[in-house]
Amino acid sequence: xxxxxxxxFHQTFFDESLEGLDTMESALLRLDVGSADAETINTIFRAxxxxxxxxxTFGFSAVAAFTHHVETLLDRVRSGQxxxxxxxxxxxxxxVDVMRCMxxxxxxxxxxxxxxxxxxxxxxxxxxxxxxxxxxxxxxAAATAAPGKPRTAWSIHFVPKPELFASGNDPLxxxxxxxxxxxxxxxxxxxxxxxxxxxxxxxxxxxxxxxLEGEVTLEQIHECFxxxxxxxxxxxxxxxxxxxxxxxxxxxPLPSPVAASAPAPAxxxxxxxxxxxxxxxxxxxxxxxxEGGSIRVGTEKIDALIxxxxxxxxxxxxxxxxxxxxxxxxxxxxxxxxxxxxxxxRMLQEAVMSTRxxxxxxxxxxxxxxxxxxxxxxxxxxxxxxxxxxxxLDKSVIERIADPLNHLVRNALDHGLxxxxxxxxxxxDVCGSIRLSAAHQGGNILIEVSDDGRGLDRERIxxxxxxxxxxxxxxxxxxEVWQLIFAxxxxxxxxxxDVSGRGVGMxxxxxxxxxxxxxxxxxxxxxxxxxxxxxxxLTLAILDGMSVRVGDQIFIVPLGAVVxxxxxxxxxxKSLAAQGHVIKVRNEYVPLAELAQMFGIPGESSGPSAGILxxxxxxxxxxxxxxxxxxxxxxxxxxxxxxxxRRVRGISGATILGDGRVALILDVAGLxxxxxxxxxxx
Amino acid sequence: MSLRILAVDDSASMRQMVGxxxxxxxxxxxEAEDGVAALQLARNERFQLVLCDVxxxxxxxxxxxxxxxxxxxxxxxxxxxxxxxSGQDKKSEGKSAGATGWLVKPFNPEQLIATxxxxxx
Amino acid sequence: MSTVINESSAQAAGGMTTDMPHEFLTFTLGAEEYGVDIxxxxxxxxxxxxxxxxxxxxxxxxxxxxxxxxxxVVDMRLKFKLGKAEYNEFTVMxxxxxxxxxxGMVVDGVSDVMxxxxxxxxxxxxxxxxxxSRFITGLxxxxxxxxxxxxxxxxxxxxxxxxxxxxxxxxx
Numbered sequence: 001x002x003x004x005x006x007x008x009f010h011q012t013f014f015d016e017s018l019e020g021l022d023t024m025e026s027a028l029l030r031l032d033v034g035s036a037d038a039e040t041i042n043t044i045f046r047a048x049x050x051x052x053x054x055x056x057t058f059g060f061s062a063v064a065a066f067t068h069h070v071e072t073l074l075d076r077v078r079s080g081q082x083x084x085x086x087x088x089x090x091x092x093x094x095x096v097d098v099m100r101c102m103x104x105x106x107x108x109x110x111x112x113x114x115x116x117x118x119x120x121x122x123x124x125x126x127x128x129x130x131x132x133x134x135x136x137x138x139x140x141a142a143a144t145a146a147p148g149k150p151r152t153a154w155s156i157h158f159v160p161k162p163e164l165f166a167s168g169n170d171p172l173x174x175x176x177x178x179x180x181x182x183x184x185x186x187x188x189x190x191x192x193x194x195x196x197x198x199x200x201x202x203x204x205x206x207x208x209x210x211x212l213e214g215e216v217t218l219e220q221i222h223e224c225f226x227x228x229x230x231x232x233x234x235x236x237x238x239x240x241x242x243x244x245x246x247x248x249x250x251x252x253p254l255p256s257p258v259a260a261s262a263p264a265p266a267x268x269x270x271x272x273x274x275x276x277x278x279x280x281x282x283x284x285x286x287x288x289x290x291e292g293g294s295i296r297v298g299t300e301k302i303d304a305l306i307x308x309x310x311x312x313x314x315x316x317x318x319x320x321x322x323x324x325x326x327x328x329x330x331x332x333x334x335x336x337x338x339x340x341x342x343x344x345x346r347m348l349q350e351a352v353m354s355t356r357x358x359x360x361x362x363x364x365x366x367x368x369x370x371x372x373x374x375x376x377x378x379x380x381x382x383x384x385x386x387x388x389x390x391x392x393l394d395k396s397v398i399e400r401i402a403d404p405l406n407h408l409v410r411n412a413l414d415h416g417l418x419x420x421x422x423x424x425x426x427x428x429d430v431c432g433s434i435r436l437s438a439a440h441q442g443g444n445i446l447i448e449v450s451d452d453g454r455g456l457d458r459e460r461i462x463x464x465x466x467x468x469x470x471x472x473x474x475x476x477x478x479x480e481v482w483q484l485i486f487a488x489x490x491x492x493x494x495x496x497x498d499v500s501g502r503g504v505g506m507x508x509x510x511x512x513x514x515x516x517x518x519x520x521x522x523x524x525x526x527x528x529x530x531x532x533x534x535x536x537x538l539t540l541a542i543l544d545g546m547s548v549r550v551g552d553q554i555f556i557v558p559l560g561a562v563v564x565x566x567x568x569x570x571x572x573x574k575s576l577a578a579q580g581h582v583i584k585v586r587n588e589y590v591p592l593a594e595l596a597q598m599f600g601i602p603g604e605s606s607g608p609s610a611g612i613l614x615x616x617x618x619x620x621x622x623x624x625x626x627x628x629x630x631x632x633x634x635x636x637x638x639x640x641x642x643x644x645x646r647r648v649r650g651i652s653g654a655t656i657l658g659d660g661r662v663a664l665i666l667d668v669a670g671l672x673x674x675x676x677x678x679x680x681x682x
Numbered sequence: 683m684s685l686r687i688l689a690v691d692d693s694a695s696m697r698q699m700v701g702x703x704x705x706x707x708x709x710x711x712x713e714a715e716d717g718v719a720a721l722q723l724a725r726n727e728r729f730q731l732v733l734c735d736v737x738x739x740x741x742x743x744x745x746x747x748x749x750x751x752x753x754x755x756x757x758x759x760x761x762x763x764x765x766x767x768s769g770q771d772k773k774s775e776g777k778s779a780g781a782t783g784w785l786v787k788p789f790n791p792e793q794l795i796a797t798x799x800x801x802x803x
Numbered sequence: 804m805s806t807v808i809n810e811s812s813a814q815a816a817g818g819m820t821t822d823m824p825h826e827f828l829t830f831t832l833g834a835e836e837y838g839v840d841i842x843x844x845x846x847x848x849x850x851x852x853x854x855x856x857x858x859x860x861x862x863x864x865x866x867x868x869x870x871x872x873x874x875x876v877v878d879m880r881l882k883f884k885l886g887k888a889e890y891n892e893f894t895v896m897x898x899x900x901x902x903x904x905x906x907g908m909v910v911d912g913v914s915d916v917m918x919x920x921x922x923x924x925x926x927x928x929x930x931x932x933x934x935x936s937r938f939i940t941g942l943x944x945x946x947x948x949x950x951x952x953x954x955x956x957x958x959x960x961x962x963x964x965x966x967x968x969x970x971x972x973x974x975x
Contacts, residue, residue, distance in 0.1 A: 054693055054696060168758055227782060553855060
């Protein structure tokens, strides 16, 4: 019976084991079968080894038994007894899946696909058996003698090598242990002791003889000396006849703390362990204790910190604003202090923000497996490359970008890349390529999914769009045509496959990305492939904005959406019959959005040439918004309007200005859409 | 002053289990997640016993034992390696590197304490 | 705003009833006096400059910055077409915590905090108050005063308040 409840360690074990499985998986995927890199093999082995050790310790015997086979296979690879093959990698990957299921089942009590686990285990066993047949020598030396019968009297002559101390062993400790097993008489033999002056204090010169009486087996005696058997001469002689087996043998007086289980005798294959569906049970007490190196902090704490820093930034901006009116000569030191405060506040904000940042690898790392499995299913050959996996992104953005990216990658593989035959017919490398990249660009992150497949088919998309009742001009630009695939229910695939035709279309991808304040753009070249670019804010908490005034209200325009601002001339503005106004900017007619009118703000501007036009772009479309004044550029902390209110068309959120007032942030993509529906409705 | 033990394992759950068990038994315990970290700790502080896993990244347990034995402060200190039943050869490897003995995984808290008490009291 | 425990209610609370008295914040709208559960009230503050929100009904004045949180403000006088919706230094807002949201409510005036025992609360008859009777939980009566007790959470979550998206109303 354990006095310590091991379930308190279960959560840590599950967490680290699942991490270990991820490590195994990614290492297996990058393993070059032809010339397996020793360090990669070691990494895989170590992960399996740790899982097995932990599973054994914490009582998950089915996991331990299964992992034992995996470990054995890996150990043979590691020691060069086995050449790793592609089918080994496949088998190991499937084993990783099984282990993951087993761990999840053990941690949550979910059902385990026992049949699948048993099948993979059987495969592992037969694969290992074929090795043994070829190399029967393994472990032959490990055979242990049959357990001896207890005797009542022993004579033990123990002559340690002089260097015994150097192994940290203490002969007296061993003698105490031996003596504790029965009635003992210990005599010391000082024959080897040199003259005192010549004696080295580090060396052991003494030898001992123990006469031991009591029911003790030879194994029990050997166990006491197990750690020093190579560092001594040991003679053990039985002084009596064998004890006749008593009807009820008394238990050994000293339960052995070491060598809890003897090695399996050679030749006998281990019995197939039965697979329990749920083992270990749920851990009742989940220990959330931190592990060295880093501490786990709840995101709500970090968010509270970010909010506080946001407040600090606002207060600081307010102070700066007030200080602007002070005499710079008289208040030199105050102003110096304020500008120092400004720098420190920004740095603090950045530092706090960085605690929420995670590398893109967090998402990218899942794709080698996804692509590998999917390619196999589709019978395609694919090379996946990733670039910029260390690019950092806010945790909340990362979590919400994973699904859209998954969809895009699957799409690229399923619809973008041609079949092997088609590729070879058109003279392409039969092995297609998919590239995932991430890079910082200003205050944004640019994530791209590219393939070298067939690219988009302009004519087919237009035909399909018209079939669905969408209006498309023949003169539409490519960028506009490509945007059509984001229309709800739009799919260009001739056949719906079970890979990407799952009812989640590109429209959902786009909606998810827009919900993050991002944009999606497509570049495509027929026959050469396509690239989907996703531009996202690095964080959902801060925005580089341009503040503009409309009437008595200040609005924030995301700087990334601003193309330029211009003074309108009356002759630039054209009135389109019943469709509002457009403005001609460099040979392009852009719809004119009268913000004051759209938002119902009593404004001062009147006439076509009043105010300033801010040219904004989203989703490949532009609008020109009329404002009264450009106030300035500033970084603003984004606050949700929906926490206490609701969504507002054309507005993505709010922020707090230096004077403590609230300013709304324009949703440029929303405005573009709003405007085009208004124009259509008119 | 209570006896100080250094527990070295790359597995956090094993470190927690060993650390918790030994602390409950009245020892002071420091933890390290690989050989490199352990060696650094051992150089700065004195431990009366080091328990180390064999398979670890950066520096494995066998190398750690060998390195520790080179340090004058650890010339005679008990160093135990945590092996597995399948790791027979690791026992002798550990021994020849200078380990005092071994403890075979999986072990339970009672076996751990019994083994520790065997070498330090 | 000081909290005044009415003497008569204190006596009532000390009476034979073992039922816990309930505390209500009372406010006036036109000629009527209303009471809301004090536990729903976060604070009372003066009227701030609001930022108008596009496409909002006139009784939603806009949003304010309440220590870093964006909080919408509803003017009940406009909502129920009562009194004169003036904004001066005496205009007050009751900041409410309802349906896991924070909402500001402008009223004619805030009176005091009153304790009502269950027997002082009568079921509301159908009558023509400004607030629709489906949001009225009862009438509180003592002395000469009659208090209309409002389920402020239900009222603020109602669709015609236009404070929440329809999907979040569905969650209520």
